[in-house]
Amino acid sequence: MERRFVKVEKGMGPQGRIAVVRFDRGDDINALSHQAMRELRDVPRDFEDDLETSVVILTGSARAFSAGFDLKDPEGRQRDTMAIGERIHRQRLGPKMCKAWQDMEQVTVAAIEGHCIGGGAALVVALDFRTCGRSAHFRIPEVELGMNMSWGSIPRMLALMGPARTKQAVILASDRIGAAEALAWGLVETVVEDGQALPAAMAFAERIARQPPIPVRMSKTTVNRFAHALDDLGSHMDSEQNVLTGLTEDYREGTSAFREKRKPSFKGR
Template sequence: MSPTPPPHSEQITVAFPKEHVLLVTLNRPKSLNALTPTMTEDLRQILNWFEDETSLWVVIVTGAGRAFCAGADLKAWNADEQSGKPQEADKILANVNGFASISRRESKKPYIAALNGSSFGGGTELLLNCDLVVASKEAVIGLPEVKRGVIAIQGGIPRLARSVGHQLASEMLLLGNPVSAEDARNRFGFVNFVVPPADVLPTALAVATQIISNSPDSVQSTKRALLLSAQHSNNETVAVHARSTETLATYRGENIKEGLKAFNEKRKPMWQNPAKL
C-alpha cells in the first residue's frame, strides 16, 4: 500500500512507480513548468514529508510535456519588479531549501532528476543539486540569468563551480548560453545518462531500482558523507561523518546485520525501512 502524501494542487503530480520510490512531476506543461508560488509550497510540503517517510528511499523529479523546468515564472517576477516588490535577500534566504525546495536542500536521501526536456534558470539550479541526472538527448540546459538581468542565486553558482571548476562554470554563467545534454555529460560532467526522450523515465526508474537494491541505511549515510565532503577536508569529513546520525543509525540498525548475514548465506538481502532518525 502506497503512503499518503500531503494535499497538493494540480500543478504537481505524485506517484509511486515502485516500492520505496516517489515520483514528483512538475505539471504546468503549457508554461514549460515554470514555478509558481503554489508549486513552491506544494513541493516544500511533499519533499518535507518524503524526508520523514521511512518507506520512501528515493525520489525522481521530472516535468510534464516538452520541458523539464523553465525556472521561475518571469511574467510574475516582472509584475513584482514593476510594482516595486523586488526579490530581496531576506526573501531568498528564508527559502532555506532553495528553488523548488530542492536547489539548496541537504537531503539524506537520493534525488534523481529526469530531464524529459530542456531546463533553464532555477530548473537547472534544481538539477545541479540532484544526485543523479538522466537527460533526454534533445534537452538543452542553461543558466541564462545574466541575459535577464537577474542572478542564479538559489544555489546554482556555488554548486556548478564546485562541480565543474571556475572556467567551465564561468562559461555557462557569464555567457548565459545553453549547452546540449551531451555537452552537459561529456564536457561539464553534471549529467550522468543521455538517452532518447522515451527512455528518460524508464532509465531514471532503473537507476532508482539499483539504489533501492542496496541498504537504505548505507545509502543515506553515504549521501551524508557526499554532502560533508563539499564542506570539509578529507580528515574532517571522516570525523564528522563517523559521528553523524545516519552513520550511527547504520551501525546500530538491523540492515547491517542482514547485509552481512545474506553475504555469508549467499542470498539477496531483505532490507527493512531504516529507523526514523
C-alpha cells in the first residue's frame, strides 16, 4: 500500500540504530482517517525482521501530533449505514494500530508537539516513552461525544497514571491536560521547550541505541508482558462497546454538538 501520510527513515543515530516515523497530513490537524490508521498500523511490519534498529521514534507535524479520529472522514462516516458485524470489524482498525505499536520489539518513543487528542493519545500510550513540548496538551473527548474510550487505551493509561487520573482524563472529557499536568500524572516522561520534542527524543534514543540490542529487546518484552498481562480482560469488548454507544441518542447528540460547536445535552438513552 502506498503511504500518503507516513514516512519512515531508518539508519540514524549511533551505528544507524534509530528510525524516525513521521505522521504528517500537512494540515496541522493530523486527524486519524482510516487511510492514516492503516498506514500507521502497517509501519511496525517494516521492523519485524529488522535486527539493526533498536529505537523507533514516532512524531507528528511541528504543530500537532494528532487530533484523533477524523469525524469528517467519508470512509469513517459510512459506519452509520453498516450492519452491526461490519461496524465491529471496521472499529477494530484503531485497536490493531495501537497493538501493533505496543508489540514492536524495538523501543518506541513518541515526540509530541501541539495537540494530542483522542485516538492520538490512545496511540502514544501504546508506546514505551513520551516526550512533549511545553505547549503540548492532551484530551480524551470520546465520552463527551457519547462514546466509550476504546482502542485498548484504558489499561495502558491505567498502567501509566493509576485509576483516579485515568478516570479523570477519560470522564472529564472536555478538560485539557497540559504538559505539566501530563508529566505530574505520569502520562509523559519528559517535557521540553516547544519545538524540541523530536531532538530530545532523539537524544534519549541515542542513549538506548548505545546499549547492547539483544538484552534491550528482552528487557522491553519482559516489562511489557508483566505490565500488560491483564489488558485483554479490560479491553476485549472495546469495539463492541463502541458500536453499542454509537447507536445511542447521546452519541448522535455528542457528535452533532461537536460539529455545531455547542455544548451537548445528554439524556442517558
